[in-house]
Amino acid sequence: MSNLSVxxxxxxxxxxxxxxxxxxxxxxxxxxxxxxxxxxxxxxTNFLVELANGCDPVHRATVIENVRxxxxxxxxxxxxxNIIRQEIDRYLDNxxxxxxxxxxxxxxxxxxxxxxxxxxxxxxxxVEVLRELNCQATWLDVRTVVATDExxxxxxxxxxxxxxxxxxxxxxxxNQGELVVTQGFIGRAPSGKTTTLGRxxxxxxxxxxxxxxxxxxxxxxxxxxxxxxTDPRIASAAKRIDTMSFAEAAEMxxxxxxxxxxxxLLPAVRSxxxxxxxxxxxxxxxxxWVTRDPQPRPTFRAIALRRDQTLLTLSxxxxxxxxxxxxxxxxxxxxxxxxxxxxTTSEVSVALTLDKTGSASSGAELLSNELLTELSALxxxxxxxxxxxVALIGNDLHxxxxxxxxxxxxxxxxxxxxxxxxxxxxxxxTLVRSSDADNVVRALHAELFE
Ligand code: ASP
Ligand code: MG
Numbered sequence: 001m002s003n004l005s006v007x008x009x010x011x012x013x014x015x016x017x018x019x020x021x022x023x024x025x026x027x028x029x030x031x032x033x034x035x036x037x038x039x040x041x042x043x044x045t046n047f048l049v050e051l052a053n054g055c056d057p058v059h060r061a062t063v064i065e066n067v068r069x070x071x072x073x074x075x076x077x078x079x080x081x082n083i084i085r086q087e088i089d090r091y092l093d094n095x096x097x098x099x100x101x102x103x104x105x106x107x108x109x110x111x112x113x114x115x116x117x118x119x120x121x122x123x124x125x126x127v128e129v130l131r132e133l134n135c136q137a138t139w140l141d142v143r144t145v146v147a148t149d150e151x152x153x154x155x156x157x158x159x160x161x162x163x164x165x166x167x168x169x170x171x172x173x174x175n176q177g178e179l180v181v182t183q184g185f186i187g188r189a190p191s192g193k194t195t196t197l198g199r200x201x202x203x204x205x206x207x208x209x210x211x212x213x214x215x216x217x218x219x220x221x222x223x224x225x226x227x228x229x230t231d232p233r234i235a236s237a238a239k240r241i242d243t244m245s246f247a248e249a250a251e252m253x254x255x256x257x258x259x260x261x262x263x264x265l266l267p268a269v270r271s272x273x274x275x276x277x278x279x280x281x282x283x284x285x286x287x288x289w290v291t292r293d294p295q296p297r298p299t300f301r302a303i304a305l306r307r308d309q310t311l312l313t314l315s316x317x318x319x320x321x322x323x324x325x326x327x328x329x330x331x332x333x334x335x336x337x338x339x340x341x342x343x344t345t346s347e348v349s350v351a352l353t354l355d356k357t358g359s360a361s362s363g364a365e366l367l368s369n370e371l372l373t374e375l376s377a378l379x380x381x382x383x384x385x386x387x388x389x390v391a392l393i394g395n396d397l398h399x400x401x402x403x404x405x406x407x408x409x410x411x412x413x414x415x416x417x418x419x420x421x422x423x424x425x426x427x428x429x430t431l432v433r434s435s436d437a438d439n440v441v442r443a444l445h446a447e448l449f450e
Pocket of ligand 1: 011040198199201202203
């Protein structure tokens, strides 16, 4: 292991000049941070997604103007922005022509090319912000390192190629003592085209780079000072968690805590790299360390909430004493690249909830008509929406005495649509009406954490 850290700054940490300066000061203060991975300035990716989905000329002009203003507002505060402004203008011109093309005919490849411009611009500007603080950094196009497959919108990294590229491109820079500033979220397919790792994918990029560099840790700088027992906006008594395990954090990320992208932990777990989450606006407040085996391991760690859940209930009398029904269902879901999180079955039906987190960069709907048609050929399909998943995360929940009683007692007055208990030692999930979700979270938090 090296003594190197990879630091990632999210959209709010590079949203404007003062946020960028705060982030730059964090980089400067930590000599171990040799690689900086950036998101696009907050709001930019959303605007670019809008353009990629195709807009009429008037709306297009407004959206591009919004992007320009976000970036110009930062440039206006630089002491000398002449050269960088020309570069940003080139990117904005590019955005304009790509948006025009997207209005005629959009495609996943074009979408990725277009939305990658957000990270390109924020990283170029960040180098200038560092320079004005007397810190020289080298800008690197991360596509020369992160190799992926061709799955535009949610590409999977090719670990071997990425390792090879890191050894040849990134490590030499670091060994020369350079501080490298690069982009999260994007990669390059074998064809040479730009890909993205899915919305929020910059965390994942940072962890991947930490892995191929054998870094000692990944520092995720965001707008909250760590991971909390639940969203403090829902339950004000929520407390910061100082240390938690990869397993717990993975459950939290998967079940809706927005702090870490679910895939971030894959490389971290694989290579046992500690992940730190802290606030770039208030680094002195401390944060959360996510590690392999922190002590103690409390029974109840946190409550995560995921809104907008879709419950798919599939029933068929043919399922009675039959074999292969579930296999067929899962084959169809796999073909449509749908990831299922919770599932319950009975003799003639199966109910499952679908994963929307880390969805494709374009925000395309998961439940396509093709998918529903294929499933309907096999069984009755019922789609329920307006639901939220409340996940209780902890340790050895399956063997802890009285857990079910406390939870069900607390939920007594709510209509619980589905419960998933026992498959994981780390979580218990309940599916409730979205209109009840905040109250359910508050009630459980009060019962188990306060
Ligand atoms: N800019 C991308 C997004 O907004 C990636 C990221 O922020 O992690 O999804
Ligand atoms: Mg983000």
